[in-house]
Amino acid sequence: MPLTGTRDLSSLAGDAPLMPALDTEPITLEGVEVLQVMEEIDDAAITSLLPPALHPTIPPTLTAVFWRVRLSPWGPFELAQVRIGCRAGARPRALLLRAFCNSEPAAEALARGWGLPVVSGDVRMRHYYDRVVGRVVAAGKLVLEAQLVDPEAISGADIQYIANLNLARLERNGTVQLRLVQFDPEYVFHKAERGRPELGAFDAAAWNVPDAVPDWPISASYALCDIELPQIRYLVDPAKPPLQAVERLAHV
Amino acid sequence: MKFGLFFEISVPRPWGPDTEYRVYQNCLEQVRLADELGFDQVWAVEHHFLEEYSHCSAPELFLTACAMQTKHIRVGHGIVVCVPQFNHPIRVAERAAVLDILSGGRLEFGTGRSATWTELGGFQADPDETKKTWDEYVRVIPKMWTQERFGYRGRAFSMPKRAVLPKPYQKPHPPMWVAVTSPGTELDAAERGLGSLGLTFGGFAEQEQRIAEYRRRIRSCEPVGEFVNEQVNTVNFLFCHEDREYAIRTGQRLAGTFNYLAEQLLTARQAYPTRSYPSLGLLPALRREATSAPEGQVPEGLCIGDPDRIVDVIKKWESVGVDRINFLLNAIETIPQEEVLASLRLFAREVMPKFGVRPPAAAVEVS
Numbered sequence: 258m259p260l261t262g263t264r265d266l267s268s269l270a271g272d273a274p275l276m277p278a279l280d281t282e283p284i285t286l287e288g289v290e291v292l293q294v295m296e297e298i299d300d301a302a303i304t305s306l307l308p309p310a311l312h313p314t315i316p317p318t319l320t321a322v323f324w325r326v327r328l329s330p331w332g333p334f335e336l337a338q339v340r341i342g343c344r345a346g347a348r349p350r351a352l353l354l355r356a357f358c359n360s361e362p363a364a365e366a367l368a369r370g371w372g373l374p375v376v377s378g379d380v381r382m383r384h385y386y387d388r389v390v391g392r393v394v395a396a397g398k399l400v401l402e403a404q405l406v407d408p409e410a411i412s413g414a415d416i417q418y419i420a421n422l423n424l425a426r427l428e429r430n431g432t433v434q435l436r437l438v439q440f441d442p443e444y445v446f447h448k449a450e451r452g453r454p455e456l457g458a459f460d461a462a463a464w465n466v467p468d469a470v471p472d473w474p475i476s477a478s479y480a481l482c483d484i485e486l487p488q489i490r491y492l493v494d495p496a497k498p499p500l501q502a503v504e505r506l507a508h509v
Numbered sequence: 510m511k512f513g514l515f516f517e518i519s520v521p522r523p524w525g526p527d528t529e530y531r532v533y534q535n536c537l538e539q540v541r542l543a544d545e546l547g548f549d550q551v552w553a554v555e556h557h558f559l560e561e562y563s564h565c566s567a568p569e570l571f572l573t574a575c576a577m578q579t580k581h582i583r584v585g586h587g588i589v590v591c592v593p594q595f596n597h598p599i600r601v602a603e604r605a606a607v608l609d610i611l612s613g614g615r616l617e618f619g620t621g622r623s624a625t626w627t628e629l630g631g632f633q634a635d636p637d638e639t640k641k642t643w644d645e646y647v648r649v650i651p652k653m654w655t656q657e658r659f660g661y662r663g664r665a666f667s668m669p670k671r672a673v674l675p676k677p678y679q680k681p682h683p684p685m686w687v688a689v690t691s692p693g694t695e696l697d698a699a700e701r702g703l704g705s706l707g708l709t710f711g712g713f714a715e716q717e718q719r720i721a722e723y724r725r726r727i728r729s730c731e732p733v734g735e736f737v738n739e740q741v742n743t744v745n746f747l748f749c750h751e752d753r754e755y756a757i758r759t760g761q762r763l764a765g766t767f768n769y770l771a772e773q774l775l776t777a778r779q780a781y782p783t784r785s786y787p788s789l790g791l792l793p794a795l796r797r798e799a800t801s802a803p804e805g806q807v808p809e810g811l812c813i814g815d816p817d818r819i820v821d822v823i824k825k826w827e828s829v830g831v832d833r834i835n836f837l838l839n840a841i842e843t844i845p846q847e848e849v850l851a852s853l854r855l856f857a858r859e860v861m862p863k864f865g866v867r868p869p870a871a872a873v874e875v876s
Contacts, residue, residue, distance in 0.1 A: 258522065258841070259561065259773045295780060297630070314775045315560050315627055347772035349779055415782040451782045475630065476781045 259344070260315075262307025266424060266495045269354060269465055270435050273424045274368035274375070279438075279492075279506060281370040285485045288447075290325040292382055292391045293418070294403040294454045295475040298341075302468035307352060308495035310437070310502035311343040311422075318342035319469055320351060320419070321403040321456065323382040323391035324484075326363070334360035335380040336367070337393045337401060339464040340421060345439075346499050352437070353421045354465035357393050357400075371486060372425030372438035374465075388452070389479045395463055402457035405450070405477035413446020416478050422493055436504075437493035440486075448481040510827050510864040512856075513550035513835040514543050515587060515744050518565035519770060521841035529564055535846045537574060539838055542850055544579035546857035547866050550617060551575050552587030552706075552835050557595070558631045561841055562770045569604045576612035584612050587706060587835075588621035588688040591646035592639050593665050594632035595623065598646050599673060602653040606677045614678040619706045620647050621688035626780035636783045641665070647685065647701060651734035654682040681735035686742065691787065695723045702732025707743040707831075713810060716743070717829035724830065740832045745812045747836035748844065749856040753815040757806075759844060760813025767840035812836065816859035823864065 297316045307313055324336040336358045340351035357378030358364035367373040379394040389408060393401040420441035427434045454477035461469045492504045520532045540551050553571050556563035565571060572584040589601050609616035622639035623629055629636050642665040653659045653673040660670030677683055686704035689695045698705045705723055707716075720741050727739050746767070748760035778786040802808040810826070812819045812834070826834060838849050861867070 259770065260522075312773055315558070315773065316630070316775070318775070318780070342775070344773055347769050349772075411782055412784065414787070415784050417778050417782070419779060449782070473630070475626065478782045 259312040260304055261309050261499060262311045262313065262343070263304045264306060264308050266308045266354075267435060269424060270426060272355065272374055272465060273426045273435060274372060275426045275428065275433070276369060276372050276438070277428050279427065279489045280508070281489055283485055283488050284330065285483055286326050286329050287483045288327055289482055289484045290382060290384060291418075291480045291482060291484075292323040292389050292403065292405060292477070294321045294391075294405065294456060294477045295319070296454065296456055296471040297473035297475060299470040299472045302470065305468050306341050306466055307343050308437075310493050310495045310497055310499055311345060311350070311352060312499060314342040314344065316473075318475065319466070319471060321391065321401060323380070323403070325382045329363060331362040331366050332360060334358055334363035335382055336363070336375070337378070337380045337382075337391060338373075338421070339401065339466065341466060341469065342419070343422070344499075345422060345437075345493055345503060349419050350422050350439070351419045353423045353440075355463070357395055368425075371440050371489065372423040373421075373440070374424050384479065389450070389477075398460065398463070399458045400460040400463035402459075403477075404455040404457065405452040405479050406455055408450040408452045408479060411449045411451050411478075413444070413449040413480055413482065415451075416446070416449055416480055418442075418444060424495070427492070435495065437495050438489055439491040439493070441490075442487055443485040444480070445483040446480055447483070450479040452477050452479075510823065510831070510866075511549040511833040512861060512864075512866065513548055513552060513583075513585070513833060514539060515835035515837050516551070516553045516565060516571070517556070517563040517837065517840075518553070518571070519562055519767070519839075519841045520564045522561060532564070532842060533571070535839075535842070535849075536571070537578060538846070539849060539853065540575045540582065541578050542853055544582040546853060547861060548582055548857075549866075550583040550585050550833070550835065552585035552617070552619065554587055555590050555595075557628045559625065559627060559774060562774060569608055573608055573611055576608065576615060583615040583617055584608065585617035585686075586619045588619035588686070590623045590628075591620050591643040592622055592629075592632070592634045593642060594634040595628075598649055598666060599653065599668065601646065602650045602673050603675075605650075605683065606654060606675045609677040609679055609683050610675060616677065616679065616683040617686060618683045619686040619688060620703075624690065624777055624786065626775045626777050629777055630780070636777045636781050637785050638665075640785050643687075647687070647703065648733045651682050651685065655735060684738045684740070685734050686738065686740075692719070695719050696726055699723045699726035700730055702727060702730040702734065702737040702739075704738040704740040704742060707741065713825050713829050716810075716831070720830035741830055742833040742835060743826065743831050744835050744837060745810070747812045747838055747852060747856060749812070749814070749816060749819055749852045749860065751815055751855065753818060756814045759848070760807065760811065762843055763837075763840055764811065764813070766843045767837060770840060816855060819856065819860050820863050823860065827864070
C-alpha cells in the first residue's frame, strides 16, 4: 500500500490554534486575489513531513498560497500559507502547519473558526503586469518570496485548488485533541492567470516544515475570486492510520 | 462480445529483489491461461514513475513476451503515449510494426497522452501540448506504416523522406484505438475513425448515451488510417467465484485497492492549470464507480460475483453497445494468483459460452 507519513505532530501542538467549537458558520469573502506557486520538493522528506494519517503525493509537493482580501468582517488582510501535498485516504489534500497574516483580527478569526495555524507576519501580495509577487517577512526575516512571472490569461475552470488540512487543537468532551481540520473553501472565479513559477526565499523552518527542500518548479496561478469559507465537516486524527483517521462530523 | 485482459502491472511494497519479477511472471501466467481459455486480447498500459500503481513502462516488451508465449490472443498497446518527450513517432511506428510481425499480426494499437503530473513532469512534457501531439501522431503513424517512404513537415516533429521499417504484418495496418477517459474523447475517436478504448466504467445509462453518439459520428468520419475501426472497448474488474458473497467481498477488495492506489496519483490538473485536462480523467471515475453502491453490494456495471450475476452484467453491457470488455484481474497482488487463475477458468467455463466464446475443452478440464 502507499507510503505513509512518519512525523509526530504532537511536538507542534503549541503552534496549533485552539478551536472552542466546530460550528463555524460559512462566510463569503468577495474579490479575493489568490496567488499559488507549486514546487516539487526533495524526496528525502517524502514521509518525514507528514503524520501517519496521510500519504505523500508522488512526487512530494509544496504549495505557497497567498490571499489578498480587501473586504472581510475583520477588515482587509493578507494571508500566506505553505502546504505539503498529501492524500487523506483517497482524497487529495494539503497539510498546513503554519500560516502568516498581517491582520490580528483576521488571524484570530481564521484560527478560531477554521483552525488555521496562523501567526502575525508582514504579508504582501501584489499583482503587476509582468508578475505577481508574494512576500512574507517574519521577525525581520524574509521567510518566503514566491512569484508568478509573465502572466497569461486562462479560465478559472482551469485551476483546481486542493483543500487544506489545518493543524489545530479542539476542545471536545472536556479534553483538548490535536486534529487536522479539513478546510475546503468554495471558489467562484472572475479572472485567472498562470505563468512561470519562481520560488525565491524559502525558510522551511519558519513554516514548520524543516525538511522541505524545493527542487523543481511546477506551476503558478493567480485568480480573482469569491471564496466561501466553509462549514467544518471532517477531521483527521493525525496519529491514526489513513483508513481509520477520518472523522465525519455529526452535523454533516 | 469479446473478452480480454487489461494490465497496469501494479507492484506491492515492500519491493524485494524479486517482487517485480514475480508480478510480471504472474501476469504472463494469466495471459497464457487466458489464451488457452479463448480470451481474445491482452492490453498493457504505458505508465512511468507511478510507484506501486503501475510498473508497466515498457509495454511493447511485455506484449512481445505475451505474444511469444501464446498462440491466438491479440496484444494491445493500451496505450502508447503520443508525446514526443515520451516516444518519438518514428520509434512508435517501428516498435509497433515489429511487435505486429513477431506476434503474427496480432497487434491492436492504442494511443493516448498521459494524465499525471508525475509522468508529464518527469519527462518535462508540456501539458498544453499533449492533445495536439496525440492528434498529429495518429495522423502520421499509419502513413509511416503504409507509405514506402514517408516525409513530413509538422508541428511536433518533421523528417525528410525515409523508409520507416519494418512495415506491420497486418495489412494495411493494425487496428487503431484511442484511450477514452474524459467525456468527449469518444467523439475524438469517432471523428478520426478510431476504436474507443474506454478506460472508465461509468453506469450503463451514461455509457449507452456516449456509445450511441460515438456510433452516430463515426459514420461520417474522416479516418486517420486506411480503415475505420468502429469498436467500443471497455475496462472492468473481474472476480468470478461460485460463492457470490465471497466473490463480492474479494472483488470489492480488488476494486477498492485499485482505486485507492489510483487516487494517490498526482493528476495533471491538480498540479498544472491547463485547459488541456478539463477533467481528472480515469482516476476519480474509477473510484466513484467502484464505491457508488451500498455496503455489501456491487456497483451495477462491475463483473464481480458468481457466474450468473456476471452474465447478467455483461448482457447489459452488450445491450448498450459495448463490443469488448477487458478485465483488470489484480491490484498489488491483493488476490492470490491461484484465485485469479481459478476466477479466469470459471469465467471461461460458465460465462464466456453464453456469449458465443467456446474455450478449448482441454483448458476447461484443467480447473
